[in-house]
Amino acid sequence: MFKYIIYIIGITLLFQSCSQNSSVHTEDGHTHDTTKTKDEYVCPMFCDSTVHDKPGICPVCGMDFEKVKKESKVYTCPMHPEIIRDKPGQCPICGMDLVEKIEMTGTKKLGLGAIVKPVNETVLASIKTIKPEQKELEQVIEAMGYITYNPKNTQSISVRYSGRIEKLYVKYNYQPITKGQKIMEIYSPDLITAQQNYLFVLTNDSSATELISAAKQKLRILGMEENQISTLTKKRKVENTITVYSPYNGHIHEMNNLSEVSMPTMEMNSNASGMKNTTSQKEFSIREGMYVQKGQIIFDVINTNNPWAIIKIYPEYISDIKLNQPVEILVESTPHKHYQYKVDYIEPAFEKDSKYIHIRVYMNNTDHHALKIGSLIRAKINTGIQKGLWISKQAVLDLGNSKYAVLVKKDNSFYVKNIQIGKRIGNYLLITEGLTGSDEIASNAQYLIDSEGFIKPQ
Numbered sequence: 001m002f003k004y005i006i007y008i009i010g011i012t013l014l015f016q017s018c019s020q021n022s023s024v025h026t027e028d029g030h031t032h033d034t035t036k037t038k039d040e041y042v043c044p045m046f047c048d049s050t051v052h053d054k055p056g057i058c059p060v061c062g063m064d065f066e067k068v069k070k071e072s073k074v075y076t077c078p079m080h081p082e083i084i085r086d087k088p089g090q091c092p093i094c095g096m097d098l099v100e101k102i103e104m105t106g107t108k109k110l111g112l113g114a115i116v117k118p119v120n121e122t123v124l125a126s127i128k129t130i131k132p133e134q135k136e137l138e139q140v141i142e143a144m145g146y147i148t149y150n151p152k153n154t155q156s157i158s159v160r161y162s163g164r165i166e167k168l169y170v171k172y173n174y175q176p177i178t179k180g181q182k183i184m185e186i187y188s189p190d191l192i193t194a195q196q197n198y199l200f201v202l203t204n205d206s207s208a209t210e211l212i213s214a215a216k217q218k219l220r221i222l223g224m225e226e227n228q229i230s231t232l233t234k235k236r237k238v239e240n241t242i243t244v245y246s247p248y249n250g251h252i253h254e255m256n257n258l259s260e261v262s263m264p265t266m267e268m269n270s271n272a273s274g275m276k277n278t279t280s281q282k283e284f285s286i287r288e289g290m291y292v293q294k295g296q297i298i299f300d301v302i303n304t305n306n307p308w309a310i311i312k313i314y315p316e317y318i319s320d321i322k323l324n325q326p327v328e329i330l331v332e333s334t335p336h337k338h339y340q341y342k343v344d345y346i347e348p349a350f351e352k353d354s355k356y357i358h359i360r361v362y363m364n365n366t367d368h369h370a371l372k373i374g375s376l377i378r379a380k381i382n383t384g385i386q387k388g389l390w391i392s393k394q395a396v397l398d399l400g401n402s403k404y405a406v407l408v409k410k411d412n413s414f415y416v417k418n419i420q421i422g423k424r425i426g427n428y429l430l431i432t433e434g435l436t437g438s439d440e441i442a443s444n445a446q447y448l449i450d451s452e453g454f455i456k457p458q
Contacts, residue, residue, distance in 0.1 A: 041065035044084060074101040128443045129408055132389045132435050137425045139320065141381040145311035147373055153303035155248045160223040162294045163188030166241045174251045177301065185241040194218050195238045250303035254284050307371060309361040311379045316423065318357050320383040321346060327361050328380040334370045389437060390428040396421065397445040405435060406442040414442055
């Protein structure tokens with residue numbers, strides 16, 4: 001009887017304990033205690049987003065499901081991402097230290113439904129995405145150029161009579177000269193005859209003022225200076241050679257074509273020594289003992305004050321360039337010093353054999369040692385604020401005449417769309433057509449393009 005009472009009490013206590021625990025019957029036919037955390041299993045390759053409540057095999061890739069670690073860190077090998085561990089260690093394949101696996105934010109995971117899409121219409125990937133931004137950017141145009149002569153400051157020295165050069169006082173190109181400096185001495189029969197006629201009238205008929213004045217004017221026309229005529233009048237002796245003086249200040253050059261000096265042709269990305277038709281290496285063809293003809297240009301004198309800065313502008317920036325806009329110029333010979341000028345002239349035609357437009361900046365050359373003719377320069381022109389829809393240039397695929405962006409569909413797959421772009425400011429491109437501020441695009445379009453087959457744009 002006592003044993004029967006003990007048995008009844010035990011059955012009662014066991015029933016009360018079971019009734020206090022909450023349980024649930026799952027589809028696998030087992031009863032599980034809901035007070036404990038349920039185990040979850042997923043495919044290690046994330047083929048789909050389904051979470052399973054028991055171990056199994058992935059129907060897509062065939063890999064065994066892995067148990068999801070709750071509130072624990074996951075470690076993987078940088079070189080073999082299929083290696084997953086719940087604690088630090090070394091990779092069993094390559095021996096590298098395992099690192100903590102961090103879920104990327106801002107990326108798109110692909111589901112099973114996206115995999116079956118046609119491969120020529122979509123791209124499957126999991127990369128970072130961005131959205132176009134509506135904002136204002138300050139546009140600063142950067143361009144290359146060079147310093148050249150101002151043709152207004154170029155003068156020529158020519159002879160007004162035929163003769164022979166008896167003495168030459170200048171020897172080489174770029175030799176500095178000043179106004180009134182001796183250039184050469186010339187023997188000229190025409191000038192000797194004009195001197196003789198003047199002295200004959202002056203000596204035999206001093207009252208014939210008109211004849212004397214005409215003879216003196218003839219000497220001036222032939223190039224004699226007033227002090228030379230005064231010396232001839234006083235000494236009454238014909239000079240066999242006449243000295244030619246420089247009427248200008250500057251550097252002397254022997255040039256056959258003035259454009260070689262005023263507008264030297266320079267290739268972009270070349271140094272100053274790459275200037276075509278460089279004259280500093282040439283010797284004078286004019287020498288002592290040579291004959292010159294009446295009206296022949298012997299030398300050019302160039303003043304380096306106020307040279308030009310020629311800046312090459314790309315066509316897409318032409319509409320933004322205006323007269324009197326501030327220009328900051330950096331010269332290669334003084335990279336630490338910045339010069340502030342303004343746009344003085346915009347040439348109306350493209351450069352020959354290229355698509356550049358030249359703009360001119362008139363420079364006040366107060367520093368002759370820094371602003372050398374032929375020096376390469378970098379120019380920055382601030383054209384103001386530009387408003388619009390902008391994306392980074394990495395998000396645009398440039399195929400020459402066409403530009404594309406890679407957009408995200410609702411099923412998280414990517415597709416290519418043709419877009420139109422405008423200006424470029426720094427790392428940003430202005431979108432004029434094809435995108436809106438709500439579109440989501442791949443941050444780097446290059447990653448989604450197959451080199452062997454471009455997917456069909458939509």
